[in-house]
Amino acid sequence: xxxxxxxxxxTSDKFWQIEVTGNSHTVTFGRSxxxxxAKTKDFDTDEACLADAEKLIKEKxxxxxxxxxxxxxxxxxxxxxxxxxSAKEIKENLARELKALIDETNYEGIIPFLEKYAKEHKDLLxxxxxxxxxxxxxxxxxxxxxxxxxxxxxxxxxxxxxxxxALRSYHKIDKIKKALDWAKPSWIGEYLLQFFRxxxxxxxxxxxxxNNLRKLxxxxxxxxxxxxxxxxxxxxxxGLDYICNDELAYKRDLPLLFEYETSLHTTWIYKGSKAAASxxxxxxxxxxxxxxxxxxxxxxxxxxxxxxxxxxxxxxxxNHLKAYLRKVLLRAGLERELVIKxxxxxxxxxxSEQSSIVNFAIDSLKPYFAEKDFDxxxxxxxxxxxxxxxxxxxxxxxxxxxxxxxxxxxxELKDRICSLVTDMFMIPGLQLQERxxxxxxxxxxxxxxxxxLAMYASQMLGKVANDxxxxxxxxxxxxxxxxxADADEDxxxxxxxxxxxxxxxxxxxxxxxxxxxxxxxxxxxxxxxxEIMLQSWxxxxxxxxxxxxxxxxxxxxxxxxxxxxxxxxxxxxxxIPFLENEDRVxxxxxxxxxxxxxxxxxxxxxxxxxxxxCDKVSLPFLSAPTHTPLWVDPAVLAERIVAYEKxxxxxxxxxxxxxxxxxxxxxxxxxxKKLPEIQDADVRALLDFALGNTTAIPEVxxxxxxxxxxxxxxxYQPDAVFSEFSKSFGDVPFMVEPYRxxxxxxxxxxxxxxxxxxxWEKTKYVADVxxxxxxxxxxxxxxxxxxxxxxxxxxxxxxxxxxSDVTFMYSIMPQNTEALALFLASIFNKEEEFDYxxxxxxxxxxxxxxxxxxxxxxxxxxxxxxxxxxxARAMAGEVLVRSIEENRLPLKxxxxxxxxxxxxxYAPANRMLGLLEPLRDISHKHNDALFKxxxxxxxxxxxxxxxxxxxxxxxxxxxxxxxxxxxQVSPSVEIALNxxxxxxxxxxxxxxxxx
Numbered sequence: 001x002x003x004x005x006x007x008x009x010x011t012s013d014k015f016w017q018i019e020v021t022g023n024s025h026t027v028t029f030g031r032s033x034x035x036x037x038a039k040t041k042d043f044d045t046d047e048a049c050l051a052d053a054e055k056l057i058k059e060k061x062x063x064x065x066x067x068x069x070x071x072x073x074x075x076x077x078x079x080x081x082x083x084x085x086s087a088k089e090i091k092e093n094l095a096r097e098l099k100a101l102i103d104e105t106n107y108e109g110i111i112p113f114l115e116k117y118a119k120e121h122k123d124l125l126x127x128x129x130x131x132x133x134x135x136x137x138x139x140x141x142x143x144x145x146x147x148x149x150x151x152x153x154x155x156x157x158x159x160x161x162x163x164x165x166a167l168r169s170y171h172k173i174d175k176i177k178k179a180l181d182w183a184k185p186s187w188i189g190e191y192l193l194q195f196f197r198x199x200x201x202x203x204x205x206x207x208x209x210x211n212n213l214r215k216l217x218x219x220x221x222x223x224x225x226x227x228x229x230x231x232x233x234x235x236x237x238x239g240l241d242y243i244c245n246d247e248l249a250y251k252r253d254l255p256l257l258f259e260y261e262t263s264l265h266t267t268w269i270y271k272g273s274k275a276a277a278s279x280x281x282x283x284x285x286x287x288x289x290x291x292x293x294x295x296x297x298x299x300x301x302x303x304x305x306x307x308x309x310x311x312x313x314x315x316x317x318x319n320h321l322k323a324y325l326r327k328v329l330l331r332a333g334l335e336r337e338l339v340i341k342x343x344x345x346x347x348x349x350x351x352s353e354q355s356s357i358v359n360f361a362i363d364s365l366k367p368y369f370a371e372k373d374f375d376x377x378x379x380x381x382x383x384x385x386x387x388x389x390x391x392x393x394x395x396x397x398x399x400x401x402x403x404x405x406x407x408x409x410x411x412e413l414k415d416r417i418c419s420l421v422t423d424m425f426m427i428p429g430l431q432l433q434e435r436x437x438x439x440x441x442x443x444x445x446x447x448x449x450x451x452x453l454a455m456y457a458s459q460m461l462g463k464v465a466n467d468x469x470x471x472x473x474x475x476x477x478x479x480x481x482x483x484x485a486d487a488d489e490d491x492x493x494x495x496x497x498x499x500x501x502x503x504x505x506x507x508x509x510x511x512x513x514x515x516x517x518x519x520x521x522x523x524x525x526x527x528x529x530x531e532i533m534l535q536s537w538x539x540x541x542x543x544x545x546x547x548x549x550x551x552x553x554x555x556x557x558x559x560x561x562x563x564x565x566x567x568x569x570x571x572x573x574x575x576i577p578f579l580e581n582e583d584r585v586x587x588x589x590x591x592x593x594x595x596x597x598x599x600x601x602x603x604x605x606x607x608x609x610x611x612x613x614c615d616k617v618s619l620p621f622l623s624a625p626t627h628t629p630l631w632v633d634p635a636v637l638a639e640r641i642v643a644y645e646k647x648x649x650x651x652x653x654x655x656x657x658x659x660x661x662x663x664x665x666x667x668x669x670x671x672x673k674k675l676p677e678i679q680d681a682d683v684r685a686l687l688d689f690a691l692g693n694t695t696a697i698p699e700v701x702x703x704x705x706x707x708x709x710x711x712x713x714x715x716y717q718p719d720a721v722f723s724e725f726s727k728s729f730g731d732v733p734f735m736v737e738p739y740r741x742x743x744x745x746x747x748x749x750x751x752x753x754x755x756x757x758x759x760w761e762k763t764k765y766v767a768d769v770x771x772x773x774x775x776x777x778x779x780x781x782x783x784x785x786x787x788x789x790x791x792x793x794x795x796x797x798x799x800x801x802x803x804s805d806v807t808f809m810y811s812i813m814p815q816n817t818e819a820l821a822l823f824l825a826s827i828f829n830k831e832e833e834f835d836y837x838x839x840x841x842x843x844x845x846x847x848x849x850x851x852x853x854x855x856x857x858x859x860x861x862x863x864x865x866x867x868x869x870x871x872a873r874a875m876a877g878e879v880l881v882r883s884i885e886e887n888r889l890p891l892k893x894x895x896x897x898x899x900x901x902x903x904x905x906y907a908p909a910n911r912m913l914g915l916l917e918p919l920r921d922i923s924h925k926h927n928d929a930l931f932k933x934x935x936x937x938x939x940x941x942x943x944x945x946x947x948x949x950x951x952x953x954x955x956x957x958x959x960x961x962x963x964x965x966x967x968q969v970s971p972s973v974e975i976a977l978n979x980x981x982x983x984x985x986x987x988x989x990x991x992x993x994x995x
Contacts, residue, residue, distance in 0.1 A: 150179070425460055
C-alpha cells in the first residue's frame with residue numbers, strides 16, 4: 001500500500017508519503033520537488049504494521065494534509081462571516097487588534113478582546129503580548145497588563161514590572177478589577193513576592209503598597225501569605241493612620257514583622273506634617289512613630305513588644321535590624337515586672353556571637369540580680385562563657401559591679417560567682433584584671449578559686465599575679481611561666497641562612513605528564529606553572545602526538561577564559577592565537593604600562609617561546625626554574641649558556657636577567673668550573689660577577705647590558721652604592737643606590753562642594769594616608785627590574801593587575817623585593833580602608849625563611865598590620881611571629897614605622913594591638929622582641945589635641961611586658977612618657993610604669 005499526501009498554503013508546500021510492505025512501513029517527507037527524508041519501522045506482524053500506518057494517515061489528514069494538496073481546515077476563532085480563516089490570518093488579525101487596543105488605550109475593549117482570543121488562541125496571544133514588555137506609558141502599560149493577566153502563567157511574569165503598576169492603578173482601578181475578575185489569575189501573590197525581592201535586591205524603590213495588597217485580598221485575587229504581607233507592610237511609610245486604625249493590620253499582620261526579615265529600620269517618614277509636631281523628637285523612621293503611637297493608643301502592649309523583640313535577637317537576621325528593634329524596645333521602657341516575668345527569655349542571648357546582644361541582655365537583667373524573684377543561679381549558668389570573651393570587656397565590667405552587690409544579699413552564691421570571675425583572667429585587659437583581682441581578694445577564699453588562679457597565672461598582666469599570691473596554691477607563681485625557661489634567649493636580629501637549592505623541580509617527561517601539568521596550570525595562580533608548561537611546548541615537541549591539538553582543545557578553552565590578571569590577558573592574546581597555526585609570533589598591545597612595566601616580562605617570555613617553536617629550537621629558557629619554588633641553579637645556568645653557544649642561538653637578555661635574579665649564590669664552585677666553556681666574554685664576566693668571584697663592575701656602554709650588571713649588583717648587594725652607574729643612570733631608582741624615601745603620609749579630608757568657591761573644599765580631617773614620593777619615570781634599562789616600576793602615577797588611576805600578577809613580579813626579583821614592596825605598598829596599602837584582596841599575597845611570600853625584610857617590605861608589613869581586611873591582618877600577624885622566631889624582623893625599623901602610623905592616625909590602633917598582644921608569651925624571645933618593638937613605637941606617639949585612640953592600651957601592654965621581663969624604661973621611652981603624662985587619662989598607667 002502507498003499513500004501520498006500534500007500540504008500547501010501561503011507559506012508551505014510539502015509532502016508526506018507512506019509505503020507499507022509486509023510487516024514494515026517507510027515514511028518519506030519533505031518539501032515538494034525534493035526527494036525528502038525516509039524512515040523505516042518494523043513490526044511483529046503485518047496487521048500491526050497496517051494499523052500503525054492507518055493511524056499516521058489519519059493524524060496527517062487531521063493536520064491539514066490531503067491527496068490534492070489543499071490544506072485542510074484548522075480550528076480557529078469563529079469568524080464574522082462564513083468564510084474559513086487561516087492560521088496566518090488569525091495571527092495577523094490578533095496582532096492588529098491588540099496593537100489598536102493598546103495604542104488607543106481602549107479600556108472598554110479589553111474584555112471583548114479577551115473573549116475573542118484569550119480562550120481559543122491563548123498561546124498565540126501570549127506570544128504576541130510578550131512583545132509589549134517594554135515601557136509603553138502608564139495607560140498603555142495597564143492595557144497590556146490586563147491582557148497578560150489573562151494569558152500569563154507565573155513563569156511568564158519575570159521582568160514584567162508593569163504588572164505591579166497596573167495592580168496599584170488609581171484612576172482606572174475599576175477597569176483593572178474587571179479584567180482580573182474575568183482572567184482570575186492564580187499567581188498574583190506569588191508574582192508580588194517575586195517583584196518585592198527582585199526590586200529590593202536591586203536597591204530600587206517599591207511603589208506597590210500594603211493597602212494595594214489588602215484591596216487585592218478583599219477582591220479575592222490574593223490569598224493571605226504571611227511573608228508577602230509582612231514585606232509590604234514593612235515599607236508602608238504613607239500608611240500611619242491606616243495601620244493604626246485597621247484591626248487586621250495591627251492585629252494580624254504587624255506581628256508578622258517579627259517573623260520575617262524586613263528592612264523596616266530604613267523606612268523613611270515625612271516629619272514636616274502637622275501631625276509630626278506631636279511626635280517625640282527622637283523618632284527618626286516610620287516604625288519609630290508607628291510603634292510609639294500603637295503603644296500610646298493601647299493597641300499593642302509592651303509585653304508583646306518585649307517578647308517579640310527578644311525572640312528576634314536569636315534569629316540569623318541583619319544586625320542593624322536587630323539593633324533597631326532593641327532600640328524600639330528600650331524607648332518603650334523595660335519595666336521591672338516585665339523583665340522579672342520574662343527573665344528566661346533573655347538568657348539565651350548571653351550565648352550570642354554579637355557582643356551588642358550580650359550587652360543588651362546584661363544591661364537589661366543586671367539591676368535585678370539581688371531581687372528575690374530573680375533566678376541568679378540560672379543566670380550564672382548561662383553567663384559562664386561571657387567571663388572569657390575578650391570582646392566583652394565592657395559587659396564583664398558591668399557584671400562585676402552588680403555581682404559585688406548581689407553577694408551581699410545572696411551570700412550562698414559567693415563561691416560560684418568567684419569561680420566565674422576567675423575566668424576573667426583569660427581576657428587581656430590590665431584594668432579589667434585589676435578589678436577582678438580586687439573582687440577576688442575581697443570575696444574569693446575558696447580552694448577552687450586558688451587552683452584556677454594558679455592555672456591563669458601566666459596570663460595575668462602587670463603585677464596582678466603578685467597581688468593574688470595570697471589566694472593561690474603554694475606552688476603557683478605569677479612571676480614565672482613556661483616561657484621563662486629560655487630566659488637567656490633574647491631577640492637579636494640575625495637572619496638565619498637558608499639553603500634554597502634543596503628541592504628539584506620535576507619537569508614533564510611524557511605526553512601524559514604534559515597533559516596533567518597543563519590541567520594543573522588551568523587552575524593555578526602560580527605563573528611558574530605556566531613557565532613550566534611553556535618549557536614543555538618548546539623542549540618536548542617530540543612527545544606531542546599527531547592529534548595533540550584535539551587532545552588539548554578543552555584545556556586551551558579553559559586557559560582562554562577571561563581572568564582579570566594582567567599576565568593572563570597578555571598570555572591569552574599572544575600564545576593561544578599562536579597555537580592555531582604556529583607559523584608567526586603574536587604580540588598583544590600592552591594597555592597597562594601606566595600601572596606596571598614588570599608584568600610584561602612574562603609576555604616577553606611568551607613571545608620568546610613562540611619564536612623558539614617557529615624556529616624549531618628546543619633549548620630551555622635560561623630562566624626556567626630548576627628548584628622549587630623558582631630558583632635557578634648557577635651550574636645549570638652555565639650549562640644552558642654553553643648549549644646556546646653550541647647551537648649558535650642568541651641569548652635573550654630579558655631571559656638572562658630573570659635567570660640571574662633567580663640565581664642564589666649556592667653551588668657556585670660547580671658553576672665556576674663551567675665558566676671557561678662560555679665563549680662570550682661579556683656573558684662570562686657577568687656570570688663570574690653574579691657568582692661572587694669578582695667585585696669589579698666594568699664600564700658598559702650598551703644600556704641593556706648596563707641594566708644586567710646593575711641587576712646583578714643590586715640582587716646580591718641590596719644596600720650598596722654603585723657609583724659606576726651614576727654618570728648615565730643616576731636618576732634611575734635603585735641603580736646607583738637604594739631608593740628609600742621613608743614612611744611619609746598626608747592628611748585626608750572629607751570634602752563638600754562650595755558654591756561660593758565654585759569648587760570642593762575640605763570640611764573634616766579623616767586620617768592620614770600613605771604618600772610615598774616617587775620620581776618621574778626615568779629612562780630605565782629594560783633589563784633592570786628594580787627601577788622599572790618606581791615612578792609617579794596618576795592620583796586616581798585604576799590598577800589592572802591581580803594577586804597572581806604580584807606572584808609573578810615577585811618571581812622575577814625574589815632575592816631583593818624592596819622595590820616591589822615599596823611599589824605595592826603605594827597602591828594596595830595607600831589607605832587602610834581599601835579592602836584589596838591582593839594585599840596578603842606578598843605577605844604570604846614574606847613567610848618564606850629566605851625573605852629579606854628590607855625597608856620597603858617593612859613599610860608594606862607595617863601598613864598591612866593596620867589593614868581593614870581581617871585576613872590581611874592575620875597574615876601580617878603570622879609574618880611577625882615567624883620573622884621573630886627566625887631572627888629576621890628589624891625591630892627598630894618596624895617599631896618606628898608602627899609608631900608613626902599610630903601617631904598619624906593612619907588606622908585604628910586596636911588593629912595593631914590585635915596582632916601584638918598574641919605575640920605575648922609565645923616564647924621568651926617573642927616577649928623580648930615585643931618589649932623592644934614597643935620601645936620603638938612609644939617615642940613616635942606625640943601629645944596633641946587630636947590624640948589617636950587606644951594609646952592607653954599600648955601603654956598597658958608595655959607595662960605588662962616590662963614587669964614580666966624585669967626591664968627598665970629606656971631614655972627615649974621615658975621622654976615619651978613625660979610628654980604623654982600631660983593627658984590626664986594616661987597618668988595612672990604611666991605612674992605604674994615609672995614605679
